[in-house]
Amino acid sequence: MRLRRRCAALLRRAASLPSLPLVATLHASSLRRGVVLVPSLIHAYSSCGDLASARKVFDELPCQERTLSARTALASAFSAHGRCAEALDLFAGVDDEEMDGQAVTVLLAACARAGMVEEGRRVFAKVRRPALQHYTCMVEMLGRAGEVEEAERMVAGMEARPDRVICAALLTACRVHGRVDVAERVAGLMRRYGIA
Numbered sequence: 001m002r003l004r005r006r007c008a009a010l011l012r013r014a015a016s017l018p019s020l021p022l023v024a025t026l027h028a029s030s031l032r033r034g035v036v037l038v039p040s041l042i043h044a045y046s047s048c049g050d051l052a053s054a055r056k057v058f059d060e061l062p063c064q065e066r067t068l069s070a071r072t073a074l075a076s077a078f079s080a081h082g083r084c085a086e087a088l089d090l091f092a093g094v095d096d097e098e099m100d101g102q103a104v105t106v107l108l109a110a111c112a113r114a115g116m117v118e119e120g121r122r123v124f125a126k127v128r129r130p131a132l133q134h135y136t137c138m139v140e141m142l143g144r145a146g147e148v149e150e151a152e153r154m155v156a157g158m159e160a161r162p163d164r165v166i167c168a169a170l171l172t173a174c175r176v177h178g179r180v181d182v183a184e185r186v187a188g189l190m191r192r193y194g195i196a
Helices: 001-016 018-031 038-047 050-061 068-080 082-087 101-114 117-125 132-144 150-159 164-178 178-193
Strands: none
Touching: 001 018, 001 038, 018 038, 038 050, 038 068, 050 068, 068 082, 068 101, 082 101, 101 117, 101 132, 117 132, 132 150, 132 164, 150 164, 150 178, 164 178
16 A cells, blocks of 8 residues: 555656656556556656557556546546547446546536537536536536526526636636626625635
8 A cells, every 4th residue: 555655656746747757667667566556647647748658558457447537537638638529438338327526527627628518518417416616617618618698607506605716717708708797797796705
């Protein structure tokens, strides 16, 4: 367990540099020690811009070991590099019951980046109890697509208390699309909830 934590910490540091030779060395070292940290490896390779190696780490896993966390890590990598359709494809065949909050967030963020509004709506509709980060992704996606009023209705109707991030996403959409009327209502919402 200590070895796994240490390897994961080293991979995070290598990813933050980013140093592809160091990531590759740590990958080889972890394989020799029998420690496989798939999500950490995928993230590290992605941070270095090497999506081919990140994908290879995932593809070399036996099907039964392609966990949700491994899929989520690779989907996040694809999304960060603008390959959003591939991120969504990774979850084809995954049962909705198996999806966790992090996977949904990654999928919604990919939809937002790619302007895939209908797909984002489908993903969001399957979430039983959306969390604030899911709403934030939806507001960002709808805002980018010019659906500012729908984004406003979503914020007004959500169960969670709005925060600064979701309000900023909505205000950004208002600025981009020239919706001063909605921006004024968002400012009122922020005052009501004490959001500075």
